[in-house]
Structures are given as structure tokens and as C-alpha cells.
Amino acid sequence: MxxxxxxxxxxxxxxxxxxxxxxxxxxxxxxxxxxxxxxxxxxxxxxxxxxxxxxxxxxxxxxxxxxxxxxxxxxxxxxxxxxxxxxxxxxxxxxxxxxxxxxxxxxxxxxxxxxxxxxxxxxxxxxxxxxxxxxxxxxxxxxxxxxxxxxxxxxxxxxxxxxxxxxxxxxxxxxxxxxxxxxxxxxxxxxxxxxxxxxxxxxxxxxxxxxxxxxxxxxxxxLARAGSRKPPTGAFPILYDRRVSPSLIGHLLGAVNGSAIARGASWLRKALQEQVLPEAFSLIEDPLRPRYASSRPFDAEGLPSRRRAIVENGVLTGWTLDLATGRKLGMESTASATRGLTSPPSPGNSNVALTQGAASVDDLLAEMGRGLVVTSMLGASINGTTGDYSRGAAGFWVEGGKIAYPVNECTIAGNLRDMLMTITAANDAEDWRSVQVPSLLVRGMTVAGA
CATH class of the missing domain: 3.30.2290.10 (PmbA/TldD superfamily)
Structure with a gap:
């Protein structure tokens, strides 16, 4: 060996x-x-x-x-x-x-x-x-x-x-x-x-x-998926199950990545020090958490890793930067360089956690009343510059605050900037994941089904 x-x-x-x-x-x-x-x-x-x-x-x-x-x-x-x-x-x-x-x-x-x-x-x-x-x-x-x-x-x-x-x-x-x-x-x-x-x-x-x-x-x-059918079409609240909710925060992380900012190809390129999440939310990166899959003592350029707030009390505090993108933007690296054997350094995240809420998933189902719970997604049409968002989805239809039946073959759409400003979080984030995000209720999205 x-x-x-x-x-x-x-x-x-x-x-x-x-x-x-x-x-x-x-x-x-x-x-x-x-x-x-x-x-x-x-x-x-x-x-x-x-x-x-x-x-x-x-x-x-x-x-x-x-x-x-x-x-x-x-x-x-x-x-x-x-x-x-x-x-x-x-x-x-x-x-x-x-x-x-x-x-x-x-x-x-x-x-x-x-x-x-x-x-x-x-x-x-x-x-x-x-x-x-x-x-x-x-x-x-x-x-x-x-x-x-x-x-x-x-x-x-x-x-x-x-x-x-x-x-x-x-x-x-x-x-x-x-x-x-x-x-x-x-x-x-x-x-x-x-x-x-x-x-x-x-x-x-x-x-x-x-x-x-x-x-x-x-x-x-x-077994819960048996008998799936298409949901109705219209504007409804959508609850992103914790299996898929990290993808929403992943879009935010991509939009604040220094590579996208330096190219001017981000829907958050003008949002520094602006509110991008409700005030109750912070998004914290901590590469120094023991026993986590993406922990690291230093980044791919040898800079010491450190805890930082990407979003604090809803406000975007900074970009995710390696040395080169930091220099392009006149800023210091955030010690976020990642790289492979055949590629140069580029910015990336590790061990990101979104503030959890106090409500259970059942509480959020009762709050949404009628809408869609998304448990899986496929395909994507996402405009990195405008934040326009459209994805295929499957999950469960909710009536009267309770799951009514499983659904598949539908499309959900909205704009990421608007979507993220309406989120309410459950209290069910899985603490073993390197991106810890609870189930998220998003209001005012479009569902295209039957």
C-alpha cells in the first residue's frame, strides 16, 4: 500500500x-x-x-x-x-x-x-x-x-x-x-x-x-408511490422534501460562486449585501466539522479552511472565491479552492448548513393546505443569468393539509430569486449531510400537470 x-x-x-x-x-x-x-x-x-x-x-x-x-x-x-x-x-x-x-x-x-x-x-x-x-x-x-x-x-x-x-x-x-x-x-x-x-x-x-x-x-x-397520477395545473405552494431541498440551496451556492460572478453570469451578480433569503435564515459554511464528507483542513491552494457565513440573517455577505476569482473581483480568497488532477483550482463549497425552522413537516403540510410535495426531480431548465427555473418533478398531492395521493409526470416552475424569498423551513434537516437543508415550503410556484 x-x-x-x-x-x-x-x-x-x-x-x-x-x-x-x-x-x-x-x-x-x-x-x-x-x-x-x-x-x-x-x-x-x-x-x-x-x-x-x-x-x-x-x-x-x-x-x-x-x-x-x-x-x-x-x-x-x-x-x-x-x-x-x-x-x-x-x-x-x-x-x-x-x-x-x-x-x-x-x-x-x-x-x-x-x-x-x-x-x-x-x-x-x-x-x-x-x-x-x-x-x-x-x-x-x-x-x-x-x-x-x-x-x-x-x-x-x-x-x-x-x-x-x-x-x-x-x-x-x-x-x-x-x-x-x-x-x-x-x-x-x-x-x-x-x-x-x-x-x-x-x-x-x-x-x-x-x-x-x-x-x-x-x-x-x-409503496407510497403506488398509484401515482398527474396533479392539477395551476399556482400552488410546493413543499420540497429534505431529499431534494438541498438542490434549491445548491442553485443559490452556484449563483454566488466567484466563477459565475466574474463572468457576469449569475442571477445574484448584483445582490451583494442584499436580502436573498427571509431574515430568519443564515447559510453557514464550516469545512472544519469533524466526521463530515467534505471537511478539509485547507483548500486546494493551501489556504487554511475556516467557518464563514455566506448568508447572514437573510443578507448575502460575500462570494465564494479562490485566489484567481478573488483577484479578478478585487477581494480576498475565501479559501474555497477545489481541484482535480487534471483541472486548475476553482471555487467550491463544503459543509453548508441552512437555518432550520421550528415547524414539523406535518405543520407545513397543514399550512400549505393544497399543493405539491416534491420528493424527486429530473431534468432541469434553469437560466443561470435570470434565475428562471423549471424542473420535472414527482411526489405527493396535498388536500386539506394532508397527503392525498402520489403524483408523477409534472413540471414545476418559478424564479429562484422570488422562490427563495418565500421559503419556510421545517425542523427535519439530516445532520449527516454535507449540505444540510430541511424540507422547505415555497409559495406561489406553477405546477403543470393534468
Missing amino acids: TQTADLEALTHAMIEAATRAGADQSDAIAVHAQATSIDVRKSDLELAERAEAVEIGLRVLIGGRQACVSASDHSAATIIEMAERAVAMAREAPVDDYLGLADPDQLARDADIAALEMADPGEDPLPDQLQALAFRAEAAAAEAPGISQIESANASFSRRRLWLAASNGFSGGYARTGHAVSTVAITGEGLGMERDYAGESRIWASDLPEPEAIGRLAAERT
Whole structure:
């Protein structure tokens, strides 16, 4: 198994090779990733996959130009070739005067990585153990009366070690694990067939729910979908279930991303220090929460992670920025850089939480009276510049403050700026998610159904 010290050595070898090849600045990533996934069906093994690799990526900068290269071979000869190719590519790239590494005094120092508990200290589960988890989830779902078949049950595990180094002196890394179990169940046959799923993931195996609970939830959700039909057409309140409500906040996060702001392609580009949510709501990002899937001690440019309010008491307080977009906008980076092996840094979020409400979902159903509960969505027509919003949806129709029947094949539409200003939150956010958003009641949207 590749050790952390080996990954660190690889990144420093790439930096040295880039400097010898003529780069002004460079940064490098080395990743050792391993993953095992088991699918079962009808009490038998359906698919077993295991992957393990060490991959390396190098970014070089020369006079405002940059290029990224990657490889799965990490021999000394390959690293030299990568550096030479990257430098040659960068010399042909367009100039962007905002590109550049962080100043040394901006870099993270002595990060307390252990406090984030991002890697399960236990033994990695064996394939047989994962298969047993998947069988248990499948059996629990299949036991529910009315379930005609289990489309799939899955259990998986991943472990990823990463090291990042740069020519400005930064050098740091960490490990991350993930455990997951999911089930997809089916009820009915032919044109009357309906399906739904349940799935959860955790950093530590001890935090993952029992697979039986996941299987039973998949069956419960599927059986509730039986007999779906189209809802009426008109203007109604819509309750976004907590399974889909993060997508609404995701549109807000996309609109305040520095890349979109710098391009002028955001429906919130003129909304800084303006109200974008009702006053009761704040949207907090905290990359330093222990045992969360997107926690990180530093960003992809080596800046120390920190807690910040993206929206505070309904007011948009700032953009999400990496170094380059911050320079373009005349602002400091928010330590939000993310990147892959083959791509340069770009802004991204981690561990975002929206203020919860005091009301239960039943309270919100009673408040809405007549309308639509959305539990799943497909397709999207969203104008990033105007915020005009249209999506296919399925869920449940509400009459008299109670769920009346399941619905499918409908479209919901509105404008995101207007929608977000009308939200009321339930108290049911799932605290294990990296985007924690409760069910949200949105008023005055259009439903196109029967």
C-alpha cells in the first residue's frame, strides 16, 4: 500500500521537475484511492468492483499562463516528461494575469487534521462483509408486503489519501474514508410499476445506520408511490422534501460562486449585501466539522479552511472565491479552492448548513393546505443569468393539509430569486449531510400537470 510519505515524495518530485523544465510556479497532487463496491440482487451477487490506483497531477504557471497534466504512472521518467509537456502547453496557453499561487504568509500551517476525524481508524471492510450488508438491506426491503422486486442493493467502501505541494512552500495532505449502503425497491408491474430508493453514507462505519433500516425505508418510500397520477395545473405552494431541498440551496451556492460572478453570469451578480433569503435564515459554511464528507483542513491552494457565513440573517455577505476569482473581483480568497488532477483550482463549497425552522413537516403540510410535495426531480431548465427555473418533478398531492395521493409526470416552475424569498423551513434537516437543508415550503410556484 502506498504510504503518505510516498505521496509527499511524488509531489515534491513533480515540483522539482517543473522548476527544472522552466516553470515559474507549480503545484502538484498525488492521490492514492481505493474503492470496493458490491451489488446484490435476488439474494445473489450481482456485481463486485474493486479499484485501486495512485494518480498524480501537475499544474505549472509561466507568465500568467497555466497548464495541467496528469498520469497514472509515477516513475521518475514519467514525472520528467509530464513537467516538460506541461511547460510546453503553458507557453501556448492564453495569458491570465490573475493566475498565481498564494503568498507564503497566506498558507495553512500546522493544521489539526486529526481533529477533523476524516478517516475511519478501523479495519477496511472485506468484500464479504460488504456483501453481507447489501444482503441485509435487500432482505429487509423485500420483506415488505407489496414490494414486487428489489432492483439493487449496494454496499461500498472507499479510502483516499491525498498530498498537495506547491513551489511557494506549501506541503500537506490527509486521508478520507466513506462507507455507504443503498437499496432500490419496486412495486407493481408494467405501466403501474413504481420505484424509489434509500441510501446513506458516513465517514465512519460506526455512524452508518443498520442496513435493515435503509432497506425498510426504501420499501416504505416505494409503496407510497403506488398509484401515482398527474396533479392539477395551476399556482400552488410546493413543499420540497429534505431529499431534494438541498438542490434549491445548491442553485443559490452556484449563483454566488466567484466563477459565475466574474463572468457576469449569475442571477445574484448584483445582490451583494442584499436580502436573498427571509431574515430568519443564515447559510453557514464550516469545512472544519469533524466526521463530515467534505471537511478539509485547507483548500486546494493551501489556504487554511475556516467557518464563514455566506448568508447572514437573510443578507448575502460575500462570494465564494479562490485566489484567481478573488483577484479578478478585487477581494480576498475565501479559501474555497477545489481541484482535480487534471483541472486548475476553482471555487467550491463544503459543509453548508441552512437555518432550520421550528415547524414539523406535518405543520407545513397543514399550512400549505393544497399543493405539491416534491420528493424527486429530473431534468432541469434553469437560466443561470435570470434565475428562471423549471424542473420535472414527482411526489405527493396535498388536500386539506394532508397527503392525498402520489403524483408523477409534472413540471414545476418559478424564479429562484422570488422562490427563495418565500421559503419556510421545517425542523427535519439530516445532520449527516454535507449540505444540510430541511424540507422547505415555497409559495406561489406553477405546477403543470393534468
